[in-house]
Amino acid sequence: MTLEILRSNCQYVTCRAQACSESSKTHPFSGYIETNSLVVQDEYVFVQVTTTGRANYYVSYQREHFVRIKIPKYSLPKDMHIVSTDQGQVFTAVQEWNQNDTYNLYISDTRGVSFTLALENVRTSRGLGGNSMIDLYEA
Template structure:
């Protein structure tokens, strides 16, 4: 069951899973306009469609998108009135994931089951191929204030030789001649990270990994860890407060990581905390809870003595 709320409207998608068949056999979409007191079943408005996912546009809550079950058909149902009515559009590919643009409500990137990246500028009514052989979850919209074009996309794609490259292009004209390759040479698969002011990639040579960072779209520089550090794995945890928190697994660590913190440009790192216990998410990513604690200067009196600490 998935629940989405748009102002006073609440939408709930329920699915019936048949364990014998190993698939979803029925689904229902429910809508409430009185904060969940009563619900209307919308299946008649959607036709005989088994639904798999429900999305709300993050910049316009009135726009709803429902995806059909890809095992039965490939279609998308679109609503522009908070789910009261829907239009159905057929598709010639199967959607695995969606990424909405941070400011343009009708712009969407979608990743297909055959590793192709598509774009839409009319909220899913029509789709255009952007790039083939794209790495899963390694595509990003442009960042406001850093990228010149709002329709620019950053992605990691594989060339004919099987190597991964960092590619940028505009969604409406991503031909080979219009593509840019900001990092010279190939990168490790699933290493591209575009986050806030920073872009990170990894390159492994002769079994040893090197990490590179671009700050505010400047040229890439190699990340400098302390000389005693021999990393075999690195994950970007946070890029808040104009610095980078990274989890680095040393050659002698198995289920723990060391936390490092960088300078403003994300180039030079210093050790912040050793042997942090981690867990892995559903996609194998490292899970570390990081909390910011703001402490003001305090004055305590203990047995007549004044103590000041930060």
């Protein structure tokens, strides 16, 4: 598996190492991987791929093939941040198109594919460098 950078566009390309040629390469994503969207955390690898103006999020669990993340169908994410991958689940903050300073928190199944809404409208603040900050405390 390789990641090719073409004119500042990133593509995920796969082929067998023993016989890798232009004709044997496959492109699992129909669009380009967003710059700086690669997140590797514990057993998970995440990427964001934008096609026709819509962000799609993918996960690879235990370095297997990438699978599109499934958030409830009423959700229209414009931004997603991985908060935690502790205890065999993914905890993520998703900002919907109608949200500006709030996020909805989702929790996943073990593979990080199917998500369920855990908490709505969590207020955020801007940290150093303009990053959104969410403070979570385990209870």
